Amino acid sequence: MKKIGIAVTDPDDWTGVSLFNSIEYYGMKPVKFSFNEATSEISSGKIYSGNVDLTALDAVVVRDLGPATHNDVSFRFDILCQLKELGVAVINSPESIAKAANKYVSSFLFQKTGIPTPKTIVTNNLDEALFALSSFRRAVVKPVFGYKGIGVECVRNSESGVQKLKELFKNNRLIYMQEFIPNPGRDIRVFVVNGKVAGSIYRVAPEGGWINNLSRGGSAKPCVLTDEQERLALKASRVIGTVYAGVDIIEGDRDYVIEINGTPSGKGIFEACGVDVTRMIAEYLVSGTNSSPP
Ligand SMILES: Nc1ncnc2c1ncn2[C@@H]1O[C@H](COP(=O)(O)OP(=O)(O)O)[C@@H](O)[C@H]1O
Ligand SMILES: [Mg+2]
Incomplete structure (x- = not known):
C-alpha cells in the first residue's frame, strides 16, 4: 500500500484534512507530519518528523512548509530535495514550489513564455522604482x-504615494512593483491538477476593497472560464512545473496571470462549487507518481 506523507502545520486545516480523506479513499495510507518538527540526522541519513520516517514514504504532498525564518525555509526545501533524490515523489516538486513562491521568478517566467502578466519592475534602486511609478x-x-x-x-503617483513608496523601500530595500490592472x-x-482544470472561482473583494484574497475578506463565487483563461492557467502551471496549483488571473483590458500558488487552499472552491480538488490530487498520487509531472 502506498504511504503518502502530508506536510501540514495546522492539524485542522481544511485542505490537510481533505487530502488525508482523499488519499484514504483511493486506498493509500496517509500520514500527516509537520515541518516544524523535522530532523535530519546526518550520521545515519535518517530524515524524520515526530515518529514519521520521511525516507520510507512513497510520496509527500506539501500542503504547507509551515511558518519559517530564512534558515528554516532553506532547511525545509533542502529536505524536500533530498527526499526527491532518495526516490520519494514530492508534490509539488521543490523546484516548482520555489518558482511559484518567488514572485520575481514567476513573473520573469510568465513574460518569457508569452503569458500575459502586468508590467512589473523589481529593483534595489529607489530612483528606478519612482520612475516606474x-x-x-x-x-x-x-x-x-x-x-x-x-x-x-496600492501606490499612486502622487505626493503621498511617492512618500509611501519611499517608506516601503526603507523597510525592504527591494521593491517588486506592478502596474495596477x-x-x-x-x-x-x-485550480489546475495534473494538467487539467479542476475548477475555478471568482474572488470578489469586500465592499470598498481591491484585494480579493479570501483570507482578506474576499468571497468565493462559482466561475466559468473562457477558453483563453483556461489556456492561460494550464500554461502557467506547465511553465512553473506544478502538479497542482492555484493560478490567479485578473480581467483587465485582457486576461493577465498575476501569480501562481504552489501550495493553495482547496477550501474556497469546495464551499463555492462543491469541487474537492484533493480528490484529483489523490487520483494523481494513486496513478501518476511514477510518470513525470505534466
Ligand atoms: N496588478 C494588479 N492589479 C490589480 N490588482 C492586483 C494586482 N496584483 C494583485 N492584485 C490584487 O491583490 C491580490 C493579491 O495579489 P497576489 O499577487 O495574488 O499576491 P498574494 O500572493 O499575496 O495572493 C490579488 O488577488 C488581487 O486582488
Ligand atoms: Mg494571490
Missing part, C-alpha cells in the same frame, strides 16, 4: 515571497 501612475507593491495578500499595497472588483482563482 510615474509611468504606471497606479501600482501594486508586493513582497517577493508574499502570500494571502499580506503586505500588498483596472478590473471588475474580482479576480479568478483557477
Whole structure:
C-alpha cells in the first residue's frame, strides 16, 4: 500500500484534512507530519518528523512548509530535495514550489513564455522604482515571497504615494512593483491538477476593497472560464512545473496571470462549487507518481 506523507502545520486545516480523506479513499495510507518538527540526522541519513520516517514514504504532498525564518525555509526545501533524490515523489516538486513562491521568478517566467502578466519592475534602486511609478501612475507593491495578500499595497503617483513608496523601500530595500490592472472588483482563482482544470472561482473583494484574497475578506463565487483563461492557467502551471496549483488571473483590458500558488487552499472552491480538488490530487498520487509531472 502506498504511504503518502502530508506536510501540514495546522492539524485542522481544511485542505490537510481533505487530502488525508482523499488519499484514504483511493486506498493509500496517509500520514500527516509537520515541518516544524523535522530532523535530519546526518550520521545515519535518517530524515524524520515526530515518529514519521520521511525516507520510507512513497510520496509527500506539501500542503504547507509551515511558518519559517530564512534558515528554516532553506532547511525545509533542502529536505524536500533530498527526499526527491532518495526516490520519494514530492508534490509539488521543490523546484516548482520555489518558482511559484518567488514572485520575481514567476513573473520573469510568465513574460518569457508569452503569458500575459502586468508590467512589473523589481529593483534595489529607489530612483528606478519612482520612475516606474510615474509611468504606471497606479501600482501594486508586493513582497517577493508574499502570500494571502499580506503586505500588498496600492501606490499612486502622487505626493503621498511617492512618500509611501519611499517608506516601503526603507523597510525592504527591494521593491517588486506592478502596474495596477483596472478590473471588475474580482479576480479568478483557477485550480489546475495534473494538467487539467479542476475548477475555478471568482474572488470578489469586500465592499470598498481591491484585494480579493479570501483570507482578506474576499468571497468565493462559482466561475466559468473562457477558453483563453483556461489556456492561460494550464500554461502557467506547465511553465512553473506544478502538479497542482492555484493560478490567479485578473480581467483587465485582457486576461493577465498575476501569480501562481504552489501550495493553495482547496477550501474556497469546495464551499463555492462543491469541487474537492484533493480528490484529483489523490487520483494523481494513486496513478501518476511514477510518470513525470505534466
Ligand atoms: N496588478 C494588479 N492589479 C490589480 N490588482 C492586483 C494586482 N496584483 C494583485 N492584485 C490584487 O491583490 C491580490 C493579491 O495579489 P497576489 O499577487 O495574488 O499576491 P498574494 O500572493 O499575496 O495572493 C490579488 O488577488 C488581487 O486582488
Ligand atoms: Mg494571490
